[in-house]
Amino acid sequence: MDDTDRRILRILQADCSAPVSEVARQVGLSASPCWKRINRLQESGVIREQVAVLEPEALGYGLTVFMSISTGEHSGEWLRNFAEFVSAMPEVQEFHRMAGEIDYMLKVVVADMKAFDAFYKRLVDTTPLTEVTSRFSMETIKQTTALPV
């Protein structure tokens, strides 16, 4: 993992649809060694996946919500079930177990407030949660999956 690899990653993080030859040109390599490097980065798991990022607005997903959740239960079995249940909800884009007072943090994307209400009910009806705080995004100023390599 040298500097050339990092430059390749920087390019692919921004756009992975470019031909290998173009990536090679940008890092000052010919196509085949560049391809080998990309391949190695994939095999070794540094590149986790290549995905299409969609425009939420274009598909009617207008509301992003961050939810802070505290649970009463903390037994291993209960937490495993909770993790599985929440992970299976397609509206959940991020799901973190947190340090400190808040147990979990969710990022949820839904069509509108009505859809969020439905999601909220589905969540709280099936699981006894001590505290749930929902914070609503008015405007997404920045949104990226790129790491500062």
Place this chain on the structure above:
Amino acid sequence: MDDTDRRILRILQADCSAPVSEVARQVGLSASPCWKRINRLQESGVIREQVAVLEPEALGYGLTVFMSISTGEHSGEWLRNFAEFVSAMPEVQEFHRMAGEIDYMLKVVVADMKAFDAFYKRLVDTTPLTEVTSRFSMETIKQTTALPV
């Protein structure tokens, strides 16, 4: 935007490296009409971008932090400058303007607590913030960019 388009989007959200012919096979189309649909979805902006998603751990980014920020200032000019300054920080993966008591929400990815401290200082030194709360992720249970199309 019919059901076939949505099925195509579902596939590309999970993996955009698959050949068009393979996507076509999965939705029961031949390659060229499928390619045309994908092309249209790109042109119309439904597909925003195609990116490589990297593995943070593999690159030494071990700490994810959610920050809730309230600012004292609320003048248009100040907010524009603040938005630009924060957006330019590469550690910031998400940056939302929020409704309610909290003004902004950040998702920050850094190497470790020391790196976060440096980031924190850089943030608060350059901007007068009324309140900053940092919440630390212990475990990322789910992380996706996929929308429930």
Place this chain on the structure above:
DNA sequence: ACTGAAAACCCGTTCGC
């Protein structure tokens, strides 16, 4: 207008150097 088959071209991949 959209589909599917075929053809041309370009890219990804593998080789020897």
Place this chain on the structure above:
DNA sequence: GCGAACGGGTTTTCAGT
């Protein structure tokens, strides 16, 4: 890491529905 060569995928065209 380079350059050439092979195989396959992408992209376009065209006729048919």
